[in-house]
Amino acid sequence: MAVKDLDLCIYPEECLGLLGPNGAGKTTTIYMLLGLVRYTSGKITVFGESIPERLRQVKLRIGVVSQGDNLDPDLTVYENLLVYASYFGIERSVAGKRADDLLDFFALKNRSNEIIQHLSGGQRRRLLLSRALINNPELLILDEPTIGLDPQARHLIWERLQDLISQGTTMLLTSHYMEEVSRLANRVLILDEGEIVAQGDPKKMVADLIGSEVFEVVDSPKNLTALKEALRSCKVNVEKIADRFFIYVREPCTELDTMAITLRHVSKRPANLEDLFLKLTGRTLREN
């Protein structure tokens, strides 16, 4: 069983981030929404319509960027959009206009007649996004939309997605990039082994469950033990991984600030979603 007891709700105009290690059930969840994986118990409704009975009506209103590249390599950039529009029954003239606008929005205008094989990774991703928007979807599903892209390409996509969010597009986003989720999602849901382990506003969750700051300290075992002792009176969580201490500060701690000056290798940074993710899903590799 890939997913169990999953209670998931996406509200209009929000961007819901779905996080989880490999095999947590993120893609399975998306596939269930799209009727591509049958579910054995429970109920799925999208826009108030039941899945899979009203799948076609629902799919007319959804746009999907699936994990990895499934652009049509037999067609040009422009044709990819036109042919995809035809699957939604969009009239040729409307589709042409919409394709032009989308290629413009995603900075692909000058690549219109290019074959897919000649596009860079970033361009392909932007085309996948354009294609997912061809039917003016009310819900946009993004399964790891910037995986494998360089920072420039990723930032361009983030900017465009932020534009769409501010225009009121509802999104379901899965990602392994915590920065991506932090930037885009106003609510996150952390899945592990098919179950929800936490959900809420990412900033609040980080503050509540992790704290405000994180110190990473590398030192000799002796000094680290001394450090731990000294921090007893502070409201901090200490985690030891190899020869490194992670100190999650829940409330300001003067002892720590003082000691930090004397320690050899110490770095201080704000607590983030990755800290939360690792805390909830552990540090063990999820392979197979």
Add this chain to the structure above:
Amino acid sequence: MWLLFYKVWLRNARVWRKHLQASLIGNLGQPFLFLLALGFGLGRQIPQIEGVTYLQFIGPGLVASAVMYSGSFETMYGSYTRLTTQRTYEAILMTPVSVEELALGEIVWAATKGIISGLIMLAALPLFGLIPSPWILALIPVLFLEGILFASLGLIMTALASDYEFFNYFTSLFITPLFLFSGIFFSISAMDPVVQKISLALPLTHAVNLSRMLCYGRIGPDWFIHALVIAVLSVFCAWVAIVLIRRRLIL
């Protein structure tokens, strides 16, 4: 609920137009070469068969075989590529097109390719001294049904395949024997009764017989049986193909 299959058909037709030349040569090359080698080569040393020259004898059967090759190869190599490496099916299933429409679109498209190959072969027959009768118009729906049949068989193979090598079984153990033993190259009526019965169990035999009847304008009493077998088999195989493709794509 089945209407969007047409969109899948259109997608394939659009791609096909881009690679017209390679596609036609690929599908027609073999039957043409057989027509030349056997008709002109072997045919010179063979007396008349069923009242026509050997070249005229094998022509209609090769029309039927062109449909078989085109139709089944499209849903094997073409569809398997779209299913696996190109992930075209995955992309299509994110849209309102259903898996049934997708499979039907693939089958009807491959049947269309089959009929195109068949018609080109047919159009070439006068070059080899065979002027078809007006009955030939009735052959068009027959070739289309035959196309549906072999396209569906090809798609069944695709639904079951784990790699391209898998299609070798189907080609070597099914398509090639059909090509050789369905009465294209020799008259079945001259064979032993047991061999005749076996031959009638091969689906291509019925298409070959009908093709010959309609080309020569000599409609035999058993035309209806041949047409019925092709019609029933094509509908049945299309249904099986759709079920198996659904099973492969919807987990």
